[in-house]
Amino acid sequence: MESLQNSQLFRPFAYIDGNWVAADSGEQIEVDNPATGETIGTIPRLGRAETERAIEAAEAAFPEWRALTAQERADILMKWYDLMLEHQDELALIMTLEQGKPLKEAAGEIVYAASFLRWFAEEARRIYGETVPAAKGNQRILVTKQPVGVVGAITPWNFPAAMITRKVGAALAAGCPIVVKPASQTPFTATAMALLAERAGVPRGVFNVVPGQASEIAAALTESPLVRKITFTGSTEVGRSLMSQASQHVQKISLELGGNAPFIVFEDADLDAAVDGAMASKFRNGGQTCVCVNRFLVQSSVVNAFCEKLAAAMNSELRVGDGTQEGVNIGPLIDSDGVEKVSRHIDDAVEKGAELLLGGHRHPLGGNFFTPTLVSNANQDMLVAQEETFGPLSAVFSFDDEEDAVAMANDTPFGLAAYFYSKDLSRVWHVSEALEYGIIGINTGLISNAAAPFGGVKESGLGREGGHQGLEEFLETKYLCIDLG
Numbered sequence: 407m408e409s410l411q412n413s414q415l416f417r418p419f420a421y422i423d424g425n426w427v428a429a430d431s432g433e434q435i436e437v438d439n440p441a442t443g444e445t446i447g448t449i450p451r452l453g454r455a456e457t458e459r460a461i462e463a464a465e466a467a468f469p470e471w472r473a474l475t476a477q478e479r480a481d482i483l484m485k486w487y488d489l490m491l492e493h494q495d496e497l498a499l500i501m502t503l504e505q506g507k508p509l510k511e512a513a514g515e516i517v518y519a520a521s522f523l524r525w526f527a528e529e530a531r532r533i534y535g536e537t538v539p540a541a542k543g544n545q546r547i548l549v550t551k552q553p554v555g556v557v558g559a560i561t562p563w564n565f566p567a568a569m570i571t572r573k574v575g576a577a578l579a580a581g582c583p584i585v586v587k588p589a590s591q592t593p594f595t596a597t598a599m600a601l602l603a604e605r606a607g608v609p610r611g612v613f614n615v616v617p618g619q620a621s622e623i624a625a626a627l628t629e630s631p632l633v634r635k636i637t638f639t640g641s642t643e644v645g646r647s648l649m650s651q652a653s654q655h656v657q658k659i660s661l662e663l664g665g666n667a668p669f670i671v672f673e674d675a676d677l678d679a680a681v682d683g684a685m686a687s688k689f690r691n692g693g694q695t696c697v698c699v700n701r702f703l704v705q706s707s708v709v710n711a712f713c714e715k716l717a718a719a720m721n722s723e724l725r726v727g728d729g730t731q732e733g734v735n736i737g738p739l740i741d742s743d744g745v746e747k748v749s750r751h752i753d754d755a756v757e758k759g760a761e762l763l764l765g766g767h768r769h770p771l772g773g774n775f776f777t778p779t780l781v782s783n784a785n786q787d788m789l790v791a792q793e794e795t796f797g798p799l800s801a802v803f804s805f806d807d808e809e810d811a812v813a814m815a816n817d818t819p820f821g822l823a824a825y826f827y828s829k830d831l832s833r834v835w836h837v838s839e840a841l842e843y844g845i846i847g848i849n850t851g852l853i854s855n856a857a858a859p860f861g862g863v864k865e866s867g868l869g870r871e872g873g874h875q876g877l878e879e880f881l882e883t884k885y886l887c888i889d890l891g
């Protein structure tokens with residue numbers, strides 16, 4: 407087995423104020439490879455006191471960081487971008503060993519993650535203000551943008567690199583220092599990136615990584631009046647609690663939460679293209695992505711043909727295994743809870759009348775591996791219609807007409823991503839406007855891009871990441887009223 411210990415970028419420490427540190431208590435968290443169950447290393451379990459020190463370090467670093475010119479901050483971000491690409495393979499291996507996604511996909515995530523550093527480096531120089539015609543002739547109104555201040559970020563295990571750069575790139579470009587709590591399952595990608603940030607010239611205190619006890623770290627971040635912005639990617643349940651915690655000091659907050667993505671296939675769609683898009687969206691990271699398809703809604707006249715084509719693609723294209731092995735494109739799920747949830751959704755669907763077309767069971771490899779599964783005849787009473795499965799289960803529902811499809815798609819408290827396939831231009835507009843989602847993929851299953859605003863409506867979150875909108879989240883608007891006398 408490949409070893410993490412051989413990697414030059416392997417850093418089993420927290421990173422505070424430019425120092426690699428242990429927990430005050432000396433406690434450690436074991437990090438396991440989800441493909442083998444082996445412990446690949448340990449990371450300090452930080453708590454409140456260390457997080458408070460990281461916040462103070464960030465606050466101390468703020469004046470100098472914000473005082474750099476946008477070009478100077480951009481140059482550092484670009485250097486970090488270059489270093490991530492230079493170390494793409496090594497970072498990908500760290501990610502695969504701790505997260506499980508296949509190496510090729512992990513390498514793709516490194517490029518995606520780095521693209522946020524480049525994007526925000528470019529955007530840093532476009533933090534424009536405005537002048538506004540004043541109500542009085544002797545006055546002038548100016549609107550300026552300033553960095554919000556110290557940021558607290560909490561990031562998930564499913565995209566251990568990209569969910570960090572999407573937040574850190576924007577914060578740093580805006581002039582804000584940041585304290586990041588990475589997921590306990592995937593801390594080594596975060597610390598490897600911190601090492602590269604240090605090499606790129608990110609000054610001490612500007613980017614801090616505090617792995618450890620989630621509730622204590624979240625409490626330290628939300629209870630500190632020094633932290634002016636919280637940004638989180640993860641479950642709606644945790645997001646809701648952070649939102650109420652952040653109210654104490656009225657911190658600005660961005661939340662990228664759960665989804666329940668519909669993928670609608672209309673009868674006028676190119677079915678082969680729809681199946682390609684379905685495969686790309688559904689099986690990204692083994693189904694463990696907040697924008698992965700959760701519900702295939704297919705017009706009744708083409709549902710059988712779509713199921714046949716999707717079954718054929720799943721049979722021929724998917725290879726389950728340890729992500730370090732050549733040819734594998736579906737890794738393990740992150741842990742046994744993930745496996746249990748997929749099993750529960752399948753059992754519930756079959757019990758309530760779904761037809762099992764493929765899979766339906768754990769994979770013969772055992773552990774956290776699950777066999778890609780396809781069910782048809784799904785309905786709104788099933789768990790798979792109500793909750794994000796976060797695994798390789800494709801559930802196909804059928805609908806009669808456009809109105810029916812839109813109603814089914816919107817029948818959820820979530821509103822992150824939705825997809826649909828149609829060649830009818832008028833339908834493309836109508837359905838795009840009617841879907842209550844923040845992101846719509848039209849004739850495509852892949853929507854993620856640094857230049858685009860990523861985020862949801864309803865219980866899928868607040869705010870946007872990426873795009874120029876992603877930078878706004880880390881800026882305050884200031885209005886200057888100048889009286890000329």
Ligand SMILES: O=CCCCC(=O)O
Nearest residue numbers: 564565695696697854
């Ligand atoms: O689970 C959500 C991570 C977002 C991945 C993406 O940017 O597409």
